[in-house]
Amino acid sequence: MEIEQRTNAGARLVPGEGAAGAATMRAAVQHRYGPPSVLAVSQVGRPEPGPGDVLVRVGAAAVHPGDYFVMTGEPFLLRLAFGLRRPRHGIPGRDLAGVVAAVGKDVTAFRVGDQVFGWSTAGSLAEYACVPADTLVSVPANLSVVDAAAVPTSALAALQALRRIANVQPGQAVLVTGASGGVGSFAVQIAQAFGAEVTGVCSTRNVDLVRSLGADHVVDYTTTDFTRTEKRYDVILDNVEAQPLAAVRRALTPTGVLIPNSGRGGRWLGPLGRIVTARVLSGVTRQHLKPFVSVEKRQDLLTLADLLTSGQVRSVIDRTYPLDEAADALRYVGAGHTRGKVVITI
Structure with missing residues (x-):
């Protein structure tokens, strides 16, 4: 189903009101590769956490050049990983920060109401994201949700x-x-x-x-x-x-x-x-x-949290955009002249 392809991998749709009997959420969605104009904010199915997942009510999501490349599908080599003809996951973005809305039955590290930040493997430009618990850490007390989203x-x-x-x-x-x-x-x-x-x-x-x-x-x-x-x-x-x-x-x-x-x-x-x-x-x-590809490691995210807590490292925020202007945010990132990070508030 189309709506299932837009939700996070491994997550089930929450029963309730909305299309096809499922609860919905607002998200930036793309159905094909192309320039920022391919993005449109619409109602999509809201995911439900699996046993080891956390449902995050997203407060902010950062975007970076990698998100721009995936959106455009160029270089074409990227499509081997993200979908040959169109994006495998229709919601762009990876970095997020927000509040735990629900947890899977096997999750013990977080509780509803905790502030967290980390990665979403299937899109963060949405009101909710279903995220494996081991890709999240707690937001340091001295960080805003926007500053935290800029980090991962x-x-x-x-x-x-x-x-x-x-x-x-x-x-x-x-x-x-x-x-x-x-x-x-x-x-x-x-x-x-x-x-x-x-x-x-x-x-x-x-x-x-x-x-x-x-x-x-x-x-x-x-x-x-x-x-x-x-x-x-x-x-x-x-x-x-x-x-x-x-x-x-x-x-x-x-x-x-x-x-x-x-x-x-x-x-x-x-x-x-x-x-x-x-x-x-x-x-x-x-x-x-030594060219390299970074690997998403929770221990490294914890190290960064310590550096942020101590004040040795801080986020530099260039601009923030509302979710409705996600296309403008990615257009700005694609131009290649950002000062620090660009963050979308949700």
Whole structure:
């Protein structure tokens, strides 16, 4: 049934009023790949939690470039995972924060009324989302629901890149490109928390923002090319990939780590060509070129919650949009010039 395809995987529809005898909710829905105009807010079936699930009344949901790519279906390589002809799940979005509305019979970690944040595997731009309990953690007391929704995907990518992939150590020199963006704004703060000497690369209008996040040095890319300075870095997290790999490698120490992380590339294969090149080069040089894919780990989300609670990390919110303007939010994200995160309030 159409309505079942729009609900979260593994969830059942709640009996009650609405279409086909099911309770309904408002959600941003797309039936085909395409530009933001394919999104429309409509009534769809409301899910019911399975034994290990939590039904979250969504208060806010962040969107990021990955959501834009999935919505458009480009690069086409993505469709192998998300549906060849149309999106397998018609509700976009992954990150969310909200209040527990119901729990499955096997869930003991959360109770109705708890504030939580985490990931939805089948869409977060909706009034309700049914989420496995092990993909959620409690919202720190010092965070708003909007700030919490901004965290999961982008902050997790930054944490895993710097800790798991690069193994950043105190005193190391770390450079972050796209330092004012979603991943970059978190990466600057996390690298600082790890004791690194942090350089952020951004445009002129974002210099003060990146400095306020704790960057020791800020490079304005409109006036300075970091690959042509004398400075060498132990770790480069390249969230923009505007420079050729050969140029970026010049800015690395002889045994430094380069993490390409923009996700952009050609219409068909996206960043795959650059990833393959990086892997090949890494086998013939002492430098380490390490493209990666972040993995949703609850323990890492708990680590981020601790960093947020202590004030070492904070969310940077560029804009908020109501659910009815979800298409505008994704259009803005797709333009590629966000300062921090874009969040949809529901």
